[in-house]
Amino acid sequence: MLSQQLLNALTLGSVYALFALGFTLVFGVLAVINLSHGAVFMVGSYAALVVVTRFAMPLWLGLLVAMAVSGTLGLLIDVLVLKRLRARNAPHLMPMIATLGVAIILSSSAQGIFGAEILRFPEGTIPAGEFIVGDVHARAIEIGIVGIAFALMAALLLVIRRSRIGRALRAIAESPRAAALLGINVEGLFHGTAFVAAALGGAAGVLIGLDFNAITPLMGQPILHKGIAVIILGGMGDIRGALIAGLFLGFAEVMSKAYISSQMGDAVAFGLLFLILLVKPSGLFGRVLERKA
Amino acid sequence: MRFLHQTSLLAVAAMLARVSHAAEIRIGVAEALTGGAAQYGVACRNGFQVAVDEINTRGGINGDQLRLVIEDEQGKKEEVINVFKKLIFQDKVLMIFGPTLSNSMFAAGPVANAAKTVAFGTSNTASGITDIGPYIFRNSVMESDVLPVTVATAVKHYGIKKVAVIYGNDDAFTKSGHDVFRTVLAAQKIAVTTTETYVKGDVDFKAQLTKIKAGGPDAIVCSCLAEEAANIMLQARSLGIKAPFIGGNGFNSPKLFEISRLAGEGSFVGSPWSNANPAPVNVNFINAYKQKYNAEPNQFAAQAYDALHITAAALKSIKLSGNLGSDRQALRDALPRVVINGVTGPFKFRPAVTRNGKPGGFDADQKPFIYIIRNGKFAPYTGK
Secondary structure (H helix, E strand, O other): OHHHHHHHHHHHHHHHHHHHHHHHHHHHHHOOOOOOHHHHHHHHHHHHHHHHHOOOOOHHHHHHHHHHHHHHHHHHHHHHHHHHHHHOOOOOHHHHHHHHHHHHHHHHHHHHHHOOOOEOOOOOOOOOOEEEEOOEEEEHHHHHHHHHHHHHHHHHHHHHHHOHHHHHHHHHHHOHHHHHHOOOOHHHHHHHHHHHHHHHHHHHHHHHHHHHOOEOOOOHHHHHHHHHHHHHHHOOOOHHHHHHHHHHHHHHHHHHHHHOOHHHHHHHHHHHHHHHHHHOOOOOOOOOOOOOO | OHHHHHHHHHHHHHHHHHHHHOOEEEEEEEEOOOOOOHHHHHHHHHHHHHHHHHHHHOOOEOOEEEEEEEEEOOOOHHHHHHHHHHHHHHOOOOOEEOOOOHHHHHHHHHHHHHOOOOEEEOOOOOOOHHHHOOOEEEOOOOHHHHHHHHHHHHHHHHOOOEEEEEEEOOOHHHHHHHHHHHHHHHHOOOEEEEEEEEOOOOOOOHHHHHHHHHHOOOEEEEEOOHHHHHHHHHHHHHOOOOOOEEEOHHHOOOHHHHHHOOOOOOOEEEEOOOOOOOOHHHHHHHHHHHHHHOOOOOHHHHHHHHHHHHHHHHHHOOOOOOOHHHHHHHHHHHHHHOEEEEOOEEEEEEEOOOOOOOOOOEEEEOOOEEEEEEOOEEEEOOOO
């Protein structure tokens, strides 16, 4: 039973991490808690669903379209909403409330277009492969999610730590004004980050929609709450932290369900979160009062 | 010119005549059309609409057309109270159908009861709903009528000795289903290996199922809505659990098979309605629904459809005076006498037995059908 629960925890944790990657990227660079990330994630899975069902295209194409659609959506949100607030030097709370509004618009629109019922990818969209080792059962999609979460994190870290763009992003994270004075195209990178983060969110939406077999207009909401917990625990804006905190939350939840009580899953997970923040208020990897990408 | 004037006067007179002849009976519908409960609320609204269309094209009720005043209560307690007040005091409807969730009826039922206006729930199965008062009706069969029969049938079929239980603990419907299951299991002396819970919106049940698997139950009792139940079935099979499921009312939706496909084979469920029921009234309903909405009806649509016909039967038996207060009372007094043969089978009301001894509303007095899942369908259970 323990080995199966460890695997359950690993996949759930990877799901949280996958969602939190884009979320934390936006926070790290734009310094915005983007509450529309859950809705963008939902739009991604609907986009892939349309490609796969209406146009009978293969899943990989659906995934690419989902990333393009949600990336564009993220870009639009940045241009139409966040940029305007930046231009007016709006206080921190404003973009949070504005993106909450965007989230409500998006999920209501999705409900208007697709209805409230739970939709899913048709059977056979993903290989039904199953791996059984002893008493442990794992499906192909679960292994895929774990692999993709780790690979995306590695790729993001590589870009941010090693590339010129990454250096520019880190400069912006320190101080957008100083970065602009140094000749960095700050607005351009803001837009780019918003695009990439939303595209990652869309990809997460497709994978998680596949794994849990459920696509609904409100699917982004519960995971958004977990996502907020993950980026706080990981240290706001820290990519490595998002992965580790995602895994931590997954383990805490699964293990408390397994060995304490399934009523207590969230209570234990969030209780632990609270304890960690008492000891380390800036999260596992964060440093107080310093933003980083 | 003069001729034109005359004809237009005539036309106006004819229109007036038609209006005064075909009065309309306004009936409120408060269902969750958006939000998490919308999948049930929308089905209910559609069921009412199909029935109203049918009645109106056949000439209405004693010559009067039925008109639904439809409001979205969003599945939220605050909202449903506002909607009830609007329908009762502003729109002055004769009665209200809904709301969708038991939770909402607990919130808004007292408003209707105080205003001496019938609130007729078609999807509320939690116990205690009709304790609210004498103006509260429901045709949704309670879990406490269905589950003892379901469990006893499954136990006999499989020789079940011990079961595991899983249910949603933040929803009045699945929670009250679990309370009934617990009583029934204790009464039938079935051991429970473990009781697991989840909350609304959960999509990952593997932790709970891994624990269930370790207990090696003969069956899994599941007080869940169809979407969750289907995912629970799928994830159980992917974890290598082979035990059949015993489900409550929540299983009764075509969604169960759309999602779970063959994962639920051999599972037992009791239901007030089935799309497999060959009675002509049911077949007509299914066809009319499909034609209008291009979708399969579910149990919630069926019960809404029956509820409207029950109300129509009551309305046919009384003469409306035009005085809202006395018409509301007349409808309230006529409803308990209705006996119909609907898409959910023979139906009549039975006075609620309230816990506080005060006069209560009326519950459904109906026998459930027991189904076993075979080849991804509900098949009427006919013995081994």
